[in-house]
Amino acid sequence: MKVSVVLPAKNEAEGLRRTLPALAATLPGAEVIVVDDGSTDDTAAVAASLGARVLSAPYSMGNGAAIKRGARAATGEVIVFMDADGQHDPALIPQLLARLEAGFDMVVGARDGSGQASVGRGLANRLYNRLASWMTNHEVKDLTSGFRAVRADKFREFLHLLPNGFSYPTTSTMAFFRSAYAVAYLPIKAAQRVGKSHIRPLRDGLRFLVIIFKIATLYAPLKLFLPASAVFFLLGCANYAWTFLHTGRLTNMSTLLWSAAVIVFLIGLISEQITALTYRRDA
Numbered sequence: 001m002k003v004s005v006v007l008p009a010k011n012e013a014e015g016l017r018r019t020l021p022a023l024a025a026t027l028p029g030a031e032v033i034v035v036d037d038g039s040t041d042d043t044a045a046v047a048a049s050l051g052a053r054v055l056s057a058p059y060s061m062g063n064g065a066a067i068k069r070g071a072r073a074a075t076g077e078v079i080v081f082m083d084a085d086g087q088h089d090p091a092l093i094p095q096l097l098a099r100l101e102a103g104f105d106m107v108v109g110a111r112d113g114s115g116q117a118s119v120g121r122g123l124a125n126r127l128y129n130r131l132a133s134w135m136t137n138h139e140v141k142d143l144t145s146g147f148r149a150v151r152a153d154k155f156r157e158f159l160h161l162l163p164n165g166f167s168y169p170t171t172s173t174m175a176f177f178r179s180a181y182a183v184a185y186l187p188i189k190a191a192q193r194v195g196k197s198h199i200r201p202l203r204d205g206l207r208f209l210v211i212i213f214k215i216a217t218l219y220a221p222l223k224l225f226l227p228a229s230a231v232f233f234l235l236g237c238a239n240y241a242w243t244f245l246h247t248g249r250l251t252n253m254s255t256l257l258w259s260a261a262v263i264v265f266l267i268g269l270i271s272e273q274i275t276a277l278t279y280r281r282d283a
Contacts, residue, residue, distance in 0.1 A: 004076030008066030009084035062164035109147035225268025232261035
């Protein structure tokens with residue numbers, strides 16, 4: 001099967017000098033696409049000089065946007081996504097491909113604790129993994145890893161769902177689980193990146209929190225809305241018990257909490273139906 005390798009790159013000239021030669025040695029016949037996301041250094045020139053096909057954007061559109069552009073341009077039956085900063089070892093790609101040949105539709109390189117950029121991001125990723133595992137009823141070992149191999153036709157089904165920012169691994173993984181496509185994990189060790197990370201903890205902290213809720217609403221909204229509805233209902237019951245014992249009457253607060261429980265439940269029910277329509281292949 002023909003393999004395309006897509007590397008989103010923003011100011012990653014130094015990383016590409018290390019990654020592309022190793023990639024050519026591992027997969028000499030593969031199509032290599034470097035998506036230059038508005039770099040201000042010589043990323044595009046370095047990639048072209050090392051034999052990669054370069055797709056350049058006039059300005060930065062985001063990591064997810066680069067992934068989508070690369071996926072549309074790839075001609076292989078299988079697409080391998082990896083970072084251009086030297087964190088991912090091209091020598092591991094044959095192991096990813098072997099798992100695809102065994103019948104899986106997506107194989108993700110799952111990092112251990114040493115592969116996380118910082119303690120804070122490591123804790124956040126563990127939180128994401130636990131939430132995703134609860135949502136899917138499958139063990140999710142690394143929800144945010146950008147090193148993965150996918151069947152191209154299946155991955156393209158979900159391009160309209162992928163954000164332009166940094167959460168494309170999260171969205172694509174949950175989409176594959178939702179559509180009953182088989183997902184496997186390959187344990188890997190990620191090296192330290194070359195250069196400076198584009199993620200800003202303070203700026204991106206709130207955005208990553210939103211991703212948690214996006215995971216829930218993207219995959220199974222009722223698993224988020226039903227517990228919230230139950231909390232409102234129980235609070236209404238508790239408030240009614242308290243006011244009845246002390247004043248012998250039903251207050252507006254209990255009624256308001258029960259109304260909120262019904263509204264939240266109905267929103268969850270509607271969201272569940274919308275999610276089902278989102279994953280229809282003919283939608």
